[in-house]
Amino acid sequence: MGDRRYGGRSAQQRRGDRRERLLEAALDLIGTQGYAAATVGALCGAAGVSTRTFYEEFGGREDVLLAVHDQITAAGFAALTDALAATASEQLHARIHRSVHAYLGAVASDTRQARVAFVEVVGVSPRVERHRLAWRRRIIGLLETEAAATAHRVSSPRRDFRIAAIALIGAVNELGHHWSLQPEAMPLDAVATEITRLAAAAFAL
Amino acid sequence: MGDRRYGGRSAQQRRGDRRERLLEAALDLIGTQGYAAATVGALCGAAGVSTRTFYEEFGGREDVLLAVHDQITAAGFAALTDALAATASEQLHARIHRSVHAYLGAVASDTRQARVAFVEVVGVSPRVERHRLAWRRRIIGLLETEAAATAHRVSSPRRDFRIAAIALIGAVNELGHHWSLQPEAMPLDAVATEITRLAAAAFAL
DNA sequence: CCCATCTGGTCAGAGATCTTTTCAGAATCA
DNA sequence: TGATTCTGAAAAGATCTCTGACCAGATGGG
Numbered sequence: 236m237g238d239r240r241y242g243g244r245s246a247q248q249r250r251g252d253r254r255e256r257l258l259e260a261a262l263d264l265i266g267t268q269g270y271a272a273a274t275v276g277a278l279c280g281a282a283g284v285s286t287r288t289f290y291e292e293f294g295g296r297e298d299v300l301l302a303v304h305d306q307i308t309a310a311g312f313a314a315l316t317d318a319l320a321a322t323a324s325e326q327l328h329a330r331i332h333r334s335v336h337a338y339l340g341a342v343a344s345d346t347r348q349a350r351v352a353f354v355e356v357v358g359v360s361p362r363v364e365r366h367r368l369a370w371r372r373r374i375i376g377l378l379e380t381e382a383a384a385t386a387h388r389v390s391s392p393r394r395d396f397r398i399a400a401i402a403l404i405g406a407v408n409e410l411g412h413h414w415s416l417q418p419e420a421m422p423l424d425a426v427a428t429e430i431t432r433l434a435a436a437a438f439a440l
Numbered sequence: 441m442g443d444r445r446y447g448g449r450s451a452q453q454r455r456g457d458r459r460e461r462l463l464e465a466a467l468d469l470i471g472t473q474g475y476a477a478a479t480v481g482a483l484c485g486a487a488g489v490s491t492r493t494f495y496e497e498f499g500g501r502e503d504v505l506l507a508v509h510d511q512i513t514a515a516g517f518a519a520l521t522d523a524l525a526a527t528a529s530e531q532l533h534a535r536i537h538r539s540v541h542a543y544l545g546a547v548a549s550d551t552r553q554a555r556v557a558f559v560e561v562v563g564v565s566p567r568v569e570r571h572r573l574a575w576r577r578r579i580i581g582l583l584e585t586e587a588a589a590t591a592h593r594v595s596s597p598r599r600d601f602r603i604a605a606i607a608l609i610g611a612v613n614e615l616g617h618h619w620s621l622q623p624e625a626m627p628l629d630a631v632a633t634e635i636t637r638l639a640a641a642a643f644a645l
Numbered sequence: 646c647c648c649a650t651c652t653g654g655t656c657a658g659a660g661a662t663c664t665t666t667t668c669a670g671a672a673t674c675a
Numbered sequence: 676t677g678a679t680t681c682t683g684a685a686a687a688g689a690t691c692t693c694t695g696a697c698c699a700g701a702t703g704g705g
Contacts, residue, residue, distance in 0.1 A: 241673060241680055249680085269563065275664065285682045290665065354569075357562040358474065364559075398626065398634045401618050402611035406638075409610020410603065421603065429603045429642070433611075436641030437634070447652090447701075454652085480692065490654045495693065 254292050256282040258306065261299045266347020270300060270355040297359070301366055304356045307348045308370045314341035315374070319381060327385065331434045335427040339411050344423075349415030353408050375400045382438045391439075399437035406433055459497050461487040463511065466504045471552025475505060475560040502564070506571055509561045512553045513575045519546035520579070524586060532590065536639045540632040544616050549628075554620030558613050580605045587643045596644075604642035611638055 238246035260281035264273040275296055279289050293299050318337035322330040343349040356367055378400035386393055410426045447454065465486035469478040480501055484491050498504050523542035527535040548554040561572055583605035591598055615631050 239674070239679070246680090253681095269565070271565065274662085279682095283682085285684095286665075287667085287683095288681065295664080354563040358559040358564075360474070360476065398615065398630055399637075402615050402634055402638055405610040405612070405614020406607035407610070408614070410607050413606050425603055429607055432604075432641055432644065433607055433638045436637050439637065445702080451652095458653095479690085484654095488654090491693075492655095492695085493653065500692080 250292070253282070253284050253288060257284060257289065257292060257299065258303055261303045262347050262351065265300065265303065265355050266345075266350045269350075270359060273299070297363060300351075300356065300359065300363060303351055304363075304366065304370075307342060307352045311338050311342035311352070312370075312374065312377075314338055316377070319377075327438075328431055328435060331431045332427050335407060335430045335434075336423065338407065339414065339423060339426065343411035343415045346415045346418075349411055353412040353415075371404065374404055378403060385438060396438065403430070403434055403437055406430060455497070458487070458489050458493060462489060462494065462497060462504065463508055466508045467552050467556065470505065470508065470560050471550075471555045474555075475564060478504070502568060505556075505561065505564065505568060508556055509568075509571065509575075512547060512557045516543050516547035516557070517575075517579065517582075519543055521582065524582075532643075533636055533640060536636045537632050540612060540635045540639075541628065543612065544619065544628060544631065548616035548620045551620045551623075554616055558617040558620075576609065579609055583608060590643060601643065608635070608639055608642055611635060 240246075241249060244252065257278060260278055261273060264277055264281055273296070275286055275289055278296070278299065279286050284292075293302070314337040315334055318334040319330070322333050325333075342352055356363060358364065375397065379396050382396035382400065383393065385391075386396075407430055410421075410430065414421050414423065414426055449457065462483060465483055466478060469482055469486060478501070480491055480494055483501070483504065484494050489497075498507070519542040520539055523539040524535070527538050530538075547557055561568060563569065580602065584601050587601035587605065588598065590596075591601075612635055615626075615635065619626050619628065619631055
């Protein structure tokens with residue numbers, strides 16, 4: 236059980252490569268056929284990995300779903316955070332517009348990602364559900380903080396933005412889902428504009 | 441294979457009764473343990489019905505989920521339609537507020553119903569997904585029509601309300617889900633008020 | 646009051662998957 | 676060549692779904 240080179244790559248590289256291929260196969264299978272169709276066998280077949288190796292990399296089928304979901308949501312979260320930071324000095328409308336644009340661009344521009352994040356990950360098991368809700372809490376917190384800061388800046392009456400944040404997340408995700416289903420029928424800009432309208436009202440000034 | 445009375449009830453009554461018990465058991469199991477836990481065996485055990493009888497009443501496990509979902513969503517849809525009709529002459533804000541109140545009262549006041557409608561029914565299979573999206577299209581259509589009529593009444597510029605309708609549905613469902621999880625932390629009135637704020641902006645006048 | 650008939654539950658099992666472990670053997674390296 | 680690495684196939688075990696056979700209790704006609 237040494238770690239000599241094999242196929243021209245080190246043990247770590249080979250291992251990372253397999254994980255990569257498994258994650259890519261998972262995104263593709265879950266995102267196009269659904270989580271139910273992504274059995275361990277199908278996953279391994281698509282990734283060109285043996286079931287034995289699979290269990291060396293992941294604890295089970297569900298772990299792969301969690302990993303893929305993490306990747307997608309983390310990217311979306313980062314895009315949102317970056318956009319908020321990059322537009323900190325801009326007008327509220329432009330800021331929201333660009334942030335929504337960034338978030339949906341990261342999460343929903345790939346139909347498969349959108350399906351995983353908005354559909355396949357919902358209601359799978361208690362564990363996955365905890366995971367999903369933890370992410371959502373994080374985003375709610377981010378929006379709440381941001382809203383409170385904005386309200387403070389324009390010295391608006393302070394109020395609880397939690398409900399507004401939840402509502403916005405629901406709106407964005409639902410639109411992201413629809414948009415990913417028929418991107419041509421619903422330009423991303425129109426979606427961002429609509430959300431901007433709502434968000435401006437929610438964080439009313 | 442006659443249909444004589446038995447246990448004091450006709451064949452139809454007995455049959456309807458069993459169906460009733462199965463649906464109640466399904467709402468309870470799916471709404472508290474999740475769809476995955478609602479196996480045919482568990483369903484039959486909870487309903488006091490044999491598996492044989494089960495397959496006389498339903499084509500399979502999925503049919504029960506669809507039936508329960510139909511019940512819940514149809515009730516919500518009816519509550520919404522009724523509220524919209526009953527408030528046709530009222531101010532926009534009051535109208536929206538009461539309609540949201542009615543819809544969420546019907547769908548989300550029972551945690552189990554909310555979980556079935558907002559979580560367990562999502563991403564189960566292509567067939568269930570078609571069902572869910574068909575319902576959503578129906579609600580989108582209702583909101584679109586209503587928005588267009590309102591815009592016409594106040595002679596606002598006509599625009600496409602489809603995106604706004606989708607966003608609102610997402611917001612309402614997400615809040616309904618959260619509300620059902622912790623009703624005490626989030627009074628229904630506050631939820632309705634928030635949605636009213638958003639909807640007024642969405643159907644901007 | 647009794648029994649042929651109906652009704653519906655219990656039980657067992659065939660058939661299908663899935664998950665996870667184990668094994669044989671091909672490919673690669675030292 | 677012999678050890679290492681990894682795939683593909685097969686095996687073991689666990690569920691589930693759905694069907695069919697059997698049985699206890701209820702009913703209504705005689």
